Amino acid sequence: MSKRKTKQGLPPVEDETNSPLPTLESREGMSFADEIALCRETQDNPLNGDDLGTEIIQIKVDRPKKVHFFRVMPPPEGEGYLKVRMVNGAELSDVPKNWYVITASLVKALGEYGKTIKRFALVPTIDREGNIRVWPHSLVSEGQAESWFESRKRVIAEAIKGWVRFEANSHESRYTIIWARDQSLQPKWPLDLKYDDLITKAVGDHYVTDLNHPVIRSLRGDSLHSVEKEG
Numbered sequence: 497m498s499k500r501k502t503k504q505g506l507p508p509v510e511d512e513t514n515s516p517l518p519t520l521e522s523r524e525g526m527s528f529a530d531e532i533a534l535c536r537e538t539q540d541n542p543l544n545g546d547d548l549g550t551e552i553i554q555i556k557v558d559r560p561k562k563v564h565f566f567r568v569m570p571p572p573e574g575e576g577y578l579k580v581r582m583v584n585g586a587e588l589s590d591v592p593k594n595w596y597v598i599t600a601s602l603v604k605a606l607g608e609y610g611k612t613i614k615r616f617a618l619v620p621t622i623d624r625e626g627n628i629r630v631w632p633h634s635l636v637s638e639g640q641a642e643s644w645f646e647s648r649k650r651v652i653a654e655a656i657k658g659w660v661r662f663e664a665n666s667h668e669s670r671y672t673i674i675w676a677r678d679q680s681l682q683p684k685w686p687l688d689l690k691y692d693d694l695i696t697k698a699v700g701d702h703y704v705t706d707l708n709h710p711v712i713r714s715l716r717g718d719s720l721h722s723v724e725k726e727g
Contacts, residue, residue: 555698557595557630560621562663565676567683568631568655569620572691577617582632583704588714595632596702596711605707609716619652620694624659624676626684630698647671 560566571577581603586593603610616632623629633652634645647670651662659676689697704711713719 555628555630555694557618557632557698557702559631560623560629560661562661564623565659565661565674566621566623566655567659568652569622569683569685569691569694570656577619577633578692578695579615579617579635581613582616583613583711583715584632585711588711591710591714594702595699596704597699598704598711602705602707602712606712606715612715618695618698620691620698621655622683622685624681628686628694628698630695643669644671 581598581600583596583598584593585591585596598610598613603613606613615635617635619631619633621629621631631652633648636645651660651671651673654660654673654675658679659681661674661676662671663674665672686694706712
C-alpha cells in the first residue's frame with residue numbers, strides 16, 4: 497500500500513479506510529494545526545464574502561443561535577469541511593461546557609469508551625453582526641430520524657447562498673428554513689483568517705491528546721480528583 501507525504505513534516509499516512517491510525521506516540525507534541533494537516537491527508541469531503549471585516553477576537557464552537565440569521569462559509573475548494581472527532585463538554589460531568597477535539601488515535605485507545613465520540617464537520621457561520629461561530633455538524637444520524645440529518649445539511653447548503661435561520665418542525669421531523677427579507681448585506685469574514693485558521697482559533701486549547709485529560713477521565717468514569725503522578 498502506498499503512503500502519502502503529510503504537511504509540516506508529519507509521519508506518512510496511509511489511506512484511512514483500511515490502515516491503522518497513527519499511534520499516540522506519533523502525535524505527541526502535535527498542535528491542532530498539525531492535526532488539521534494530518535486530517536487533510538486522510539479525509540473525503542463530508543458535505544458537498546465580499547466585504548471583509550477586522551480581526552476576530554474570539555470564535556466559539558457552537559451552533560448558530562435560533563433567533564439570528566446567519567451565513568455559512570463555503571468549504572475550501574477541493575478539500576471540503578474538516579472532519580474531526582469531538583465531545584461536547586456540556587454532556588459530561590465536572591467538565592467545562594466546551595467542545596473538545598479528540599485525536600483519532602485516542603478514540604481508538606479508548607475502546608468501548610470511545611464509541612460515544614462522534615465525527616463532525618466543522619462549519620464556520622457568521623451572523624449579521626459579524627459574530628463567528630464554528631458549527632459542529634454531525635456526520636452521523638444516530639439517535640435521530642434521517643430526515644433531521646438531511647434537513648440540517650440542507651440548512652448549511654442554503655446558508656452558503658443567503659441569510660437564513662431555522663426552526664425545528666417536529667410534525668414533519670425536519671428543520672424549516674426561514675430566509676431574511678433583506679439579502680443585500682454581505683458577510684464580513686475576516687481578511688486575515690482563512691478556513692483552517694478560523695478552525696484552529698476556534699478550537700484553541702480544547703484539543704485532547706492525553707488519556708489523563710479530564711474529558712477522557714469523565715468518559716471512562718474515572719475519578720476526576722485523583723490524577724496519577726509520574727515517577
